[in-house]
Amino acid sequence: MAQEINRLPVTHGAHHEEEHSPFLQHHFASMDQQFEAGKLGMWIFLVTEVLLFGGLFGGYALMFSYHPAAFHEGHHHLDVKLGAINTVILIFSSLTMALAVRAAQTSNKQALIKYLIITFACACGFLVVKYFEYSHKIHEGLLPGTYYHYIHQTTPSDPHIGTYFAFYFMMTGVHGLHVIAGMSAIAWVLWRSLKGHFDRNYHAPVEITGLYWHLVDLIWIYLFPLLYLVR
């Protein structure tokens, strides 16, 4: 066993098609292996993310089926226009992220930096819209559970309206945290791009960050109709 480990760098050097990359971690035999391990790890992580949001979607389905009137009333308080704008922003950022990965694959540093900046800016735009939505709701007393006290109340609300807003804030809140996490990853990748780390031989961080960012978009694709549109 120990012999084999000792032999690894030698074997690696013997494979002349792969020159030694400074980004090859010592516990991987080759860049290919490192890339595939990282990517598989990300896909499995994305499965856990699907199941995390799956719990929220399951809870939403349950409470929606019990209190449809409350959910119908609740979604009228949401601004479809702002939700649609955020959907467009997020889908566009997914496009630029995909193009950033493509730029890394083709060793196009300028394009990589450009697309990462656009993606990051879109994420900021998404959060700004979210901020205006949240502050508007908090100001009007459209809050979860017993904290619900709509200030422009004319007709009595469904007693379960607070449940709708609990789901609204929890689902968009957890999603928002994912947007912030994705932005941190994009910022890190952008910083490394500026240092010129990525090219066609090594771009795993760009690709894996891209996978994560697309999942954030994916979740929103379901959240938008569920929270803003379904009646």
Add this chain to the structure above:
Amino acid sequence: MSTHAGDSGHSHVHVSPVRLYVAVWVALMVLTAITVGVAQVDFGALNVVVAMAVATVKASLVVLFFMHLKYDKPFHAVAFGIGIVFFGIFLGLQLLDVGTRTDPEPARNFAVIPTPTPWVAPAHGGAAAEHSAAPAGEKKEAPAAEHSPAPAAGEKKEAPAASPAAKTAEHK
């Protein structure tokens, strides 16, 4: 596989043309418009189904082309697919349960529902009820009782009586 420049044997690199990405994006935009448009039409109980079907088409486009799952190792598709399958089992069995219940008001089973009249501890009738009420009174008069388990039990009995009453007051 077209961009293998030869210096490295990266078998995994599949570069999609920019045209494909833009086409997928256009499709996603059109589907977003369809999502919003379809929501204006009332399909009754099928509203959710229609919205989720459109969302699933969009999600598939993102996964297949933006996330390259179409060109990726099949193993990644299997790993992700298993996650989706288990989510389907989770949601499917749950909806099966909810959809086949005969309780006319299943929401009654949840504690958050405000009850029409405040619930009071059953002090009337039965030796057991009197027995439980006694430590509660004892607790009010003498907080520093010697036998600690009894006041603790009284406290527990009191707690549920207080909270539904408070809840109804808030909702009124």
